[in-house]
Amino acid sequence: MRFARLGNVGTEIPVLLDRDRALDLRAITDDIDGAFLSGDGIQRARAAGAAGELPEVPGAANLRIGAPIARPSAVYCVGMNYAAHAAESGSEPPKQIVMFMKAPNTVVGPYDDVAIPRGSEKTDWEVELGIVIGARASYLDSPAEARAHIAGYVVVNDLSERDWQIAVSGGQWSKGKSAPGFCPIGPWLSTDDELDADDVRLRSFVNGEPRQDSRTSDLIFDIDTIVWTLSQYLTLEPGDLVLTGTPEGVALSGRFPYLSAGDVVELEIDGLGRQRQNYVSA
Numbered sequence: 001m002r003f004a005r006l007g008n009v010g011t012e013i014p015v016l017l018d019r020d021r022a023l024d025l026r027a028i029t030d031d032i033d034g035a036f037l038s039g040d041g042i043q044r045a046r047a048a049g050a051a052g053e054l055p056e057v058p059g060a061a062n063l064r065i066g067a068p069i070a071r072p073s074a075v076y077c078v079g080m081n082y083a084a085h086a087a088e089s090g091s092e093p094p095k096q097i098v099m100f101m102k103a104p105n106t107v108v109g110p111y112d113d114v115a116i117p118r119g120s121e122k123t124d125w126e127v128e129l130g131i132v133i134g135a136r137a138s139y140l141d142s143p144a145e146a147r148a149h150i151a152g153y154v155v156v157n158d159l160s161e162r163d164w165q166i167a168v169s170g171g172q173w174s175k176g177k178s179a180p181g182f183c184p185i186g187p188w189l190s191t192d193d194e195l196d197a198d199d200v201r202l203r204s205f206v207n208g209e210p211r212q213d214s215r216t217s218d219l220i221f222d223i224d225t226i227v228w229t230l231s232q233y234l235t236l237e238p239g240d241l242v243l244t245g246t247p248e249g250v251a252l253s254g255r256f257p258y259l260s261a262g263d264v265v266e267l268e269i270d271g272l273g274r275q276r277q278n279y280v281s282a
Contacts, residue, residue, distance in 0.1 A: 001046060003032050003152075004188040005066040006057060009109075012066040015057055016045050017188055022060035023049055032189065033070040034239030037134045037151040042191060066109040068154055068189040069132055072241045075102040075183060076230060077158060079173065081220050081245025088253035097221050097229050102158070103178040107241070110186035110275030114159065116261055117179040118282040122162035123259040126246035127204040127212050127267040129197060130156035131223060132189055137236040143224035149236065150227065152191040155202075155272045157184045157265065158243050162252050185241070187273045195271035197223060204249065205266040211256060214247030221245075 005012035006022060014032045015022040028044050029036040036042075048054050057063070079098035080086040086093045108114070116123050134151025158177070165176025199217040203210065221229070226244060230236060251258040259265065261281040268274035 006063040023054035038238035077243040082247040084248035100173040106183035114181040115282040124251045126158040130154040131242040133240040137231040140231040143228040146224040146227035200270040202269045212249035
């Protein structure tokens with residue numbers, strides 16, 4: 001199943017996507033959030049859609065597409081989780097999961113404009129598979145338990161300001177990860193049964209030119225290992241977002257220029273859609 005949120009910021013309508021139709025879920029839930037994902041919301045939506053009980057949203061094609069989940073309580077990120085990206089960053093592949101956080105208020109829609117932060121000279125793109133948590137995960141006994149705690153997956157752009165992340169970080173990456181708009185997600189949330197998230201192609205483009213091209217099968221730490229490992233150190237709540245890492249092909253490599261106002265970034269993952277942002281001056 002595919003879920004999305006349509007409309008202006010703060011008043012998005014939760015919808016079930018059925019081919020080219022957007023079916024209104026407001027009779028079932030106020031939003032695509034932790035309560036919906038952890039309860040029987042997905043099952044109720046499936047049943048109502050199959051029974052023809054969900055009305056179409058009028059003019060859906062003309063509405064803004066928002067982030068497919070409401071603001072999560074946390075955005076956890078895994079760094080250097082593709083060996084080639086670790087190499088282009090000047091690092092060896094990690095032996096332990098590298099984790100950092102982005103502020104939840106960085107989450108925006110997949111087509112929203114993104115402002116280059118004031119004073120930034122090294123704003124960078126990063127296409128990533130995002131895991132949306134569907135059930136509380138704490139001290140899971142093994143990676144095999146992880147899938148029962150996953151609601152689905154989304155395309156994410158883990159935007160970074162590299163100078164703030166590295167040169168003036170003070171030893172922590174989050175300063176370079178949490179500027180406004182630095183976490184576009186969507187266009188939709190696909191449930192776990194919609195795709196084989198362990199082996200999907202992910203790509204990015206800047207001004208129409210290819211940048212990243214890899215598959216999630218190249219992850220150093222796979223989806224189940226990520227969720228299980230994080231659960232040993234923190235509690236993942238329903239609706240939380242976990243970013244799994246980015247492949248090689250970012251500006252940090254030195255092969256491409258950093259982003260500036262006027263640039264257009266597009267990112268896509270098989271089965272999860274394509275997003276596009278225009279970059280503007282702060």
